[in-house]
Amino acid sequence: PERLSIKHELYATIEPAITPEAIVATSASGLTLSEMQAGWKDPSRFVLGHPFNPPHLIPLVEVMGNERTGHGVIEIVERFYANAGKVTIRVNREVPGHVANRLQAAVWREAIHLVKTGVASVEDVDKAMWAGPGLRWAAMGPTMLFHLGAGEGGLAAFCERYTDSFNRWWDDLGVLHLEPELAKQLVSGIAKAADGQTPADLSAHRDGLITAMLKAIAPLRAN
Amino acid sequence: PERLSIKHELYATIEPAITPEAIVATSASGLTLSEMQAGWKDPSRFVLGHPFNPPHLIPLVEVMGNERTGHGVIEIVERFYANAGKVTIRVNREVPGHVANRLQAAVWREAIHLVKTGVASVEDVDKAMWAGPGLRWAAMGPTMLFHLGAGEGGLAAFCERYTDSFNRWWDDLGVLHLEPELAKQLVSGIAKAADGQTPADLSAHRDGLITAMLKAIAPLRAN
Structure with missing residues (x-):
């Protein structure tokens, strides 16, 4: 431990x-x-x-x-x-969680916040991730993707165009702690999403998806 | 507009x-x-x-x-x-950014914060995403992944085990606005990461990666 x-x-x-x-x-x-x-x-x-x-x-x-x-x-x-x-x-400087866990913590906090405030179900927030930004993030990181989001103008144009939107979204994102009541709400949402499949079944499905993606992109990463 | x-x-x-x-x-x-x-x-x-x-x-x-x-x-x-x-x-309730843009905004805020505070370069924060959590999020959403992270105990066990870690990380995550100076730092980091490739080159690479992944997982999603 x-x-x-x-x-x-x-x-x-x-x-x-x-x-x-x-x-x-x-x-x-x-x-x-x-x-x-x-x-x-x-x-x-x-x-x-x-x-x-x-x-x-x-x-x-x-x-x-x-x-x-x-x-x-x-x-x-x-x-x-x-x-x-x-x-x-x-990692150049000591911070709790290093890099990847902090990105993950930032996402999960907002995912929980959206469930807590009734914006979407646990299942739909998860689905928004794998059918949406998750696919892009398996290809490239967030800053490079925004660099491509503005076409030839690149990240400088993107920042100019979307500064107000991001600042407004950031001010509106949730701040919370993981309390027992909230954990219960998530557990019940996941039970619904799992629909009877065990964690072992679902882990095998996860590993199958990741393996298929890794194999498919390996030749493209090597270039 | x-x-x-x-x-x-x-x-x-x-x-x-x-x-x-x-x-x-x-x-x-x-x-x-x-x-x-x-x-x-x-x-x-x-x-x-x-x-x-x-x-x-x-x-x-x-x-x-x-x-x-x-x-x-x-x-x-x-x-x-x-x-x-x-x-x-x-989406059950009106909030700025709906669901996916808010998840994305949460990630990008922390990505920028890590760059701003010298924890890692723009290129390495992006790499942490595509080589790390991004791959998982293309398979499943964050809450389902944590449900699988604790084995047979599922999400309830996960929450019990990691509540303190997440609460500490959440309290430590960055809060910021996208100011011109920060945008400059990101633009210069992306120029280094792009290493001479144009946005059009990189977009084609992104689309190639996403297409390959979608094709590879389509048979698994259909099940």
Whole structure:
């Protein structure tokens, strides 16, 4: 579990047993690298390598070192993941959730807000995602997509045209905490959406969809 | 353009020219249905049908009527879009941006915040999306994915386990407006990511990726 005392104990056992060249990467998303470094005599080869669920399919690994990280260590880690067919990004500063979990948290907050305020059902908010922006985001990230949204004028034209809309939407987005009542509303919405399928059935369906998409786009990504 | 006076003028020309059974759907995302209904003598067959960009590829159409909408009209509209191969969701309440644009606005705000605060480059935040959560969201929406994230325990177990993490992330997410300085930072990040490719090149690449994914998952969606 993501408890610092357990991690520090573990590192005290690991460190004497590994060769000096070994690099150790942690996948913890709830603890910071600097907190965990305190468990090491020499933290110069202890870094963040955070995959994304389901890790057997999703290519992303978030990589981070800091001022205590040894020279060239991050580059070795990036080559290691690239050789394993992963796609890495560089996290330059310690923040809760790194990058991908924060994007995900931002989306889920608004998804919940829309359900909570009666704008749409759990099932329809989810459907809006997979039939809508989700498909685009599997191709490209949000800023590049907006760069393409304004044609030849690119992102500069897009920002000029839509600044007022985004500022208005941002001011109107929901702010909330996940309370037990809200969790119940979501659980009941998901029960309806699942329509009798077990999490295992649905996970297999998810993995099938992701695998099919990954295979289909692999030749296009390689170009 | 999304200006109410122009819309009202247009509707005054359209209404006398159409048969009484005709349904008119607006795709405006910046104006509300009730504002636009004011342009109609009989607004009972004037509804929202909001597609998502690029509309020639993305299946989603957000459909909304309100208390002035005629009985059964929304159902006809949904059948029309389904016959055209689209996927509809029902928006039950008028909010700026409907559903998909709000999810998108929530993501983009945090994406910009991560760039602004030096956590990652524009290119890497975009990469975190397409290599990470974007792939999952092309398969299923965020709440269903979390339902599967906790195994057999489902969403109830997920909420229990991660309530503290999400509440902490939500409290830490960025709040901002799109100012000219920030737009400049994004434009320069996208120029680097585009690496000489024109918006037209990149749009063709985007459409190729989306088309390949849609073809690959079509047999799985039909089940």
